[in-house]
Amino acid sequence: MDKTTVPRNDESRVSSRAPNRWLVLANVSVGTFMSTLDGSIANVALPTISGQLNTPIHIVQWVLTAYLLTICATLPILGKLADLWGRSRVYNYGFLLFAFGSALCGLSHSFGMLVFSRVVQALGASCLMSSSQAIVAEVFSQGGRGRAMGITGTMVSLGSLTGPGIGGILVGRLGWTSIFWINVPIGILGFVAGLYLLPRPSGRRKREPFDYAGSALFIAGMFSLLYTLSNAQEWGWAAPATWGAFAFSLTMLGAFCAWERRSAHPMLDFGLYRIRAFAIGNAAALLSFMALFFSNVMMPFYMENVLGYSTELTGYTMMVYPLTMAFAAPLSGWLSDRIGPNFLTTAGLAVNALGFGLLNTLSAHEPAWAVGLHLALFGLGGGMFQSPNNSSVMGAVPRTKLGTAGGLNALVRNVGMVLGISLSVSIYSSRLRHLGADSGAGADTLSAIGALHFVFWTAMGICLLGLAVSAGRIARRPATDQAEARPER
Numbered sequence: 042m043d044k045t046t047v048p049r050n051d052e053s054r055v056s057s058r059a060p061n062r063w064l065v066l067a068n069v070s071v072g073t074f075m076s077t078l079d080g081s082i083a084n085v086a087l088p089t090i091s092g093q094l095n096t097p098i099h100i101v102q103w104v105l106t107a108y109l110l111t112i113c114a115t116l117p118i119l120g121k122l123a124d125l126w127g128r129s130r131v132y133n134y135g136f137l138l139f140a141f142g143s144a145l146c147g148l149s150h151s152f153g154m155l156v157f158s159r160v161v162q163a164l165g166a167s168c169l170m171s172s173s174q175a176i177v178a179e180v181f182s183q184g185g186r187g188r189a190m191g192i193t194g195t196m197v198s199l200g201s202l203t204g205p206g207i208g209g210i211l212v213g214r215l216g217w218t219s220i221f222w223i224n225v226p227i228g229i230l231g232f233v234a235g236l237y238l239l240p241r242p243s244g245r246r247k248r249e250p251f252d253y254a255g256s257a258l259f260i261a262g263m264f265s266l267l268y269t270l271s272n273a274q275e276w277g278w279a280a281p282a283t284w285g286a287f288a289f290s291l292t293m294l295g296a297f298c299a300w301e302r303r304s305a306h307p308m309l310d311f312g313l314y315r316i317r318a319f320a321i322g323n324a325a326a327l328l329s330f331m332a333l334f335f336s337n338v339m340m341p342f343y344m345e346n347v348l349g350y351s352t353e354l355t356g357y358t359m360m361v362y363p364l365t366m367a368f369a370a371p372l373s374g375w376l377s378d379r380i381g382p383n384f385l386t387t388a389g390l391a392v393n394a395l396g397f398g399l400l401n402t403l404s405a406h407e408p409a410w411a412v413g414l415h416l417a418l419f420g421l422g423g424g425m426f427q428s429p430n431n432s433s434v435m436g437a438v439p440r441t442k443l444g445t446a447g448g449l450n451a452l453v454r455n456v457g458m459v460l461g462i463s464l465s466v467s468i469y470s471s472r473l474r475h476l477g478a479d480s481g482a483g484a485d486t487l488s489a490i491g492a493l494h495f496v497f498w499t500a501m502g503i504c505l506l507g508l509a510v511s512a513g514r515i516a517r518r519p520a521t522d523q524a525e526a527r528p529e530r
Contacts, residue, residue: 332393
């Protein structure tokens, strides 16, 4: 890589005293795990919170929704701020803000206070998510990026999928506030360690005005879009309220795009999407996460309502997925450093498509080990895809745009999760009604299996679409770091 092409005032240049990159990775891994964990750890606590705070269950869902929507609405903004203010600074203060928000959650004695505290906590998580990949891509720019991205990808998977299990243990033994208090010492220790471990930029950072108007339009558009998707099933997809909300969100996002194209200092650089590896990687990641969350949401329905598993057995069986990915992702990242990401990403989506196809062979009488073997395929496919894909995406952008790229990459992941959750539940419920069955837990076994099969065939189709998108980069030579050496526009 030709370092002479990087501008002298590039804020991403680290000081000559290079940090220990594996200690940096450890610090980033803790922040990544903690921020993704809290997206799902509160799931099992909702009935307890509902009872103790005297809040209806359909309202208490905002404990989850507020966290997820805040992250999605602020990720690109904080990624841009990381490029302007310094990635390590934004990331490290994210630890502190996350710990503060967690303490507020633990101290909350009313539902309104708890939702407000979750928003504060989500802002800290967004700081962590938007800068973590950029820091890893920068520190490992001389080699080993795929392996490092494999480890952070494992943390994302473990955080997202072990949340309900860890939350159940904590709520059962220590009460619902414990799922928030546990973050406080970890966040403080992570902040203190980051002061010494994270790379510090040398030279002066670029000074440019922040795009407040673009940020406001993006927040309004993204928040309303995801809120509508999350509630469309309850409102009715054909209801005027649903179409009105969609029209408002698309208008806001359209105004955002028009504003950004005219702005001299845009919040989101659409020029990144002219980089082939970045555009393909983000599109494939969106489809991959959307499909995988079909299984993440629907498999508990299958195990508890059809197979009659207990909640505990369902939790243990679901853990096969993240544990398999914990082994597959680092190995896949290591391989991508040697053979490139193109084959691994496409093969990973093929494995996921195969996994959904095989789910349609499951009957109403299956042992837990058989279900676990099917879920292991998703851990293998997800691990094969995510690590090389993240490495390819982050390696394709100029260094001065790493923060923005990292924020967009994390945004794609979270939007894919929201789409997967809302679409899978909607398709499942609609299919049950088509079969003349109850849309709740009382659906008969044959109808439930028929509806689940329809959901899984749909997810397989999404995987195959993602595979076709990802295959677009196979004809190209493996992604390298040469884009990083390009001078910024």
